[in-house]
Amino acid sequence: MSLLQIYKPLTMSTILPKTDTWSVFEKISFRFFFTYFILFIFLNNNGAFPFYGYVNHIFNLGLYEIIPWIGEHILGITYEIRVGPNGSGDTTYDYLLIFTLFVIAIITAIIWSVIDRKAKSYVKMYYWLTLIVRFYVGLMLINYGLVKVIQVQFSAPTMYRLTQAYGDSSPMGLAWTFLGFSKGYNLFMGIAEVAAVLLLFRRTLTFGLIITLMTTANVMAVNYFYDVPVKILSTHLVIMTAFLLAHSFKTLWQFFFFRKPIALTDIYKPALKSIVSKVFLVIKALVLVYVLGFGFYETLSSRDMYYGEASKSPLKGFYEVEEFKLNDSIISCPSKEKKLWKYLMIDGKQYAQIKPADSKTQWYKLDVDSVKKSLVLKSYRDTLEVYNLTYMEGDSTDFYLKGTVKLDTLAIKLQRTKNYKEKFLLTNRGFHWINERPYNR
Structure with missing residues (x-):
C-alpha cells in the first residue's frame, strides 16, 4: 500500500x-x-x-x-x-x-x-x-x-x-x-x-x-x-x-x-x-x-x-413598627387586632407590602407624593381598604405616619432601615473559606 x-x-x-x-x-x-x-x-x-x-x-x-x-x-x-x-x-x-x-x-x-x-x-x-x-x-x-x-x-x-x-x-x-x-x-x-x-x-x-x-x-x-x-x-x-x-x-x-x-x-x-x-x-x-x-x-x-435605582421609591426601606395608635388608642403585641402592623416594606415605586402582626403579608398599590409628604396604599384584595397617610422623617431612623383607613384614624411610629439586607442572617452571613463547624440555622 x-x-x-x-x-x-x-x-x-x-x-x-x-x-x-x-x-x-x-x-x-x-x-x-x-x-x-x-x-x-x-x-x-x-x-x-x-x-x-x-x-x-x-x-x-x-x-x-x-x-x-x-x-x-x-x-x-x-x-x-x-x-x-x-x-x-x-x-x-x-x-x-x-x-x-x-x-x-x-x-x-x-x-x-x-x-x-x-x-x-x-x-x-x-x-x-x-x-x-x-x-x-x-x-x-x-x-x-x-x-x-x-x-x-x-x-x-x-x-x-x-x-x-x-x-x-x-x-x-x-x-x-x-x-x-x-x-x-x-x-x-x-x-x-x-x-x-x-x-x-x-x-x-x-x-x-x-x-x-x-x-x-x-x-x-x-x-x-x-x-x-x-x-x-x-x-x-x-x-x-x-x-x-x-x-x-x-x-x-x-x-x-x-x-x-x-x-x-x-x-x-x-x-x-x-x-x-x-x-x-x-x-x-x-x-x-x-x-x-x-x-x-x-x-x-x-x-x-x-431592579435599578431609577425603579426604587424615594421611601425605599424596611420599616419596623414601634408604636401603633388606632383611634388614639395604643395597640401592642400580643393583640387580636388585625389592623396592627408589624412591618411596612417599600422597595419599588408602584408596590408596598404590609405585614400585620397576626397574619400574612398583604400587597398594596403605592402612590407617593414627596412634595406633599403623603402616601396612599390601596389594597388589592379589598377596594375599600385605602390608607391615606402623611409622613414625617425624624432624626436618625425615626419615621412617622398619620392618616386614615376606612373610618379609623392612625398614628404610627416606625424605625426605618434603608439597607434591609443587614437585618437578616440570610443576606448578611456572607462567604467564609474557613468554618470550624457548620453554620446551619
Missing part, C-alpha cells in the same frame, strides 16, 4: 456512515418527529427566533379559537379555557395545543408512510430539521442564560421573601429564593445555558449537545420537582437535545462504556451553491450578533428598569 493510499484525503463517503437506506422504524420515526417538531417550533415558539413574535401572532389569531373549541367539544372540558400568555407555560390551553400537535403528527406520519412508503431515506430533510431544532434550542437557552448571567430571572431575596415563613412559601417561591440568593450561582447557570451557542456550529455540535442535555435536564428537574409552570417547554428542550444527540449515540456509547477509539461524524449536509452558503453564513452571523449583542443590552436595560 502506498503512502498516497494511506494518507489520502477523507471524502464524504469515508466520513459519513451509509445513509442511502433507512429502516422502516427510522423512516416512520422521522416522519413523526419532523411534523411534531416543526409544528411545535412554529406554533409554540416561546420567543426563540428574533422578531418571530409578529408571525406567531398571526398563528395565534386562529389557534385561540381552534384550541379551546377542541377542549370543549372533543375532550369535554367544562371550565373556561383561557388563552394568551399569563406567566405560565403549563395552562390548559398549552396542554391542549400539545395534544393537538401530537395527534396531527401521528396522523401525518401514518398518511406520509402510506403515500411515500417506497422512500429509502430522508437525509436532506433530516439535515434541515436538525438545523431548525439546533437554532431553536440554542437561541432559547441563550435567551434564558443571559437573564441569569445578568440576574434578572432570579432576583435577590426581597423584603417580602425575607419576612415570609418557610412554610408559607410555595415550592416555586422556595426555588426562586434559593436560586436568586447567589449572584455566583446565577452566573454559573447562565454560562452553562449560554454555552448552547455551541449548537449553532457543526464542529462543536456534539460537545455542545452533551453540555446542553445536562443543562436542560437540570432545568426540567427543577420545574418538575418544585412545581414551576414551565414543564412543557423544558421537557421539549430535553427531548429535542436528545433527538439531536441520537445521531452520535452509538459512537459515544462505544467511547464511554467500551473505551473504543471513535471518530465523530457530522450530520450530512446537502451541497449548496456558493452564493446560498454565503447568504446562510451572513444570516447566522446576524442572528448571533443580534441575540448575543442586542440580547445582552436588552437584558441589562430590563435589569435597570425593574
Whole structure:
C-alpha cells in the first residue's frame, strides 16, 4: 500500500456512515418527529427566533379559537379555557395545543408512510430539521442564560421573601429564593445555558449537545420537582437535545462504556451553491450578533428598569413598627387586632407590602407624593381598604405616619432601615473559606 493510499484525503463517503437506506422504524420515526417538531417550533415558539413574535401572532389569531373549541367539544372540558400568555407555560390551553400537535403528527406520519412508503431515506430533510431544532434550542437557552448571567430571572431575596415563613412559601417561591440568593450561582447557570451557542456550529455540535442535555435536564428537574409552570417547554428542550444527540449515540456509547477509539461524524449536509452558503453564513452571523449583542443590552436595560435605582421609591426601606395608635388608642403585641402592623416594606415605586402582626403579608398599590409628604396604599384584595397617610422623617431612623383607613384614624411610629439586607442572617452571613463547624440555622 502506498503512502498516497494511506494518507489520502477523507471524502464524504469515508466520513459519513451509509445513509442511502433507512429502516422502516427510522423512516416512520422521522416522519413523526419532523411534523411534531416543526409544528411545535412554529406554533409554540416561546420567543426563540428574533422578531418571530409578529408571525406567531398571526398563528395565534386562529389557534385561540381552534384550541379551546377542541377542549370543549372533543375532550369535554367544562371550565373556561383561557388563552394568551399569563406567566405560565403549563395552562390548559398549552396542554391542549400539545395534544393537538401530537395527534396531527401521528396522523401525518401514518398518511406520509402510506403515500411515500417506497422512500429509502430522508437525509436532506433530516439535515434541515436538525438545523431548525439546533437554532431553536440554542437561541432559547441563550435567551434564558443571559437573564441569569445578568440576574434578572432570579432576583435577590426581597423584603417580602425575607419576612415570609418557610412554610408559607410555595415550592416555586422556595426555588426562586434559593436560586436568586447567589449572584455566583446565577452566573454559573447562565454560562452553562449560554454555552448552547455551541449548537449553532457543526464542529462543536456534539460537545455542545452533551453540555446542553445536562443543562436542560437540570432545568426540567427543577420545574418538575418544585412545581414551576414551565414543564412543557423544558421537557421539549430535553427531548429535542436528545433527538439531536441520537445521531452520535452509538459512537459515544462505544467511547464511554467500551473505551473504543471513535471518530465523530457530522450530520450530512446537502451541497449548496456558493452564493446560498454565503447568504446562510451572513444570516447566522446576524442572528448571533443580534441575540448575543442586542440580547445582552436588552437584558441589562430590563435589569435597570425593574431592579435599578431609577425603579426604587424615594421611601425605599424596611420599616419596623414601634408604636401603633388606632383611634388614639395604643395597640401592642400580643393583640387580636388585625389592623396592627408589624412591618411596612417599600422597595419599588408602584408596590408596598404590609405585614400585620397576626397574619400574612398583604400587597398594596403605592402612590407617593414627596412634595406633599403623603402616601396612599390601596389594597388589592379589598377596594375599600385605602390608607391615606402623611409622613414625617425624624432624626436618625425615626419615621412617622398619620392618616386614615376606612373610618379609623392612625398614628404610627416606625424605625426605618434603608439597607434591609443587614437585618437578616440570610443576606448578611456572607462567604467564609474557613468554618470550624457548620453554620446551619
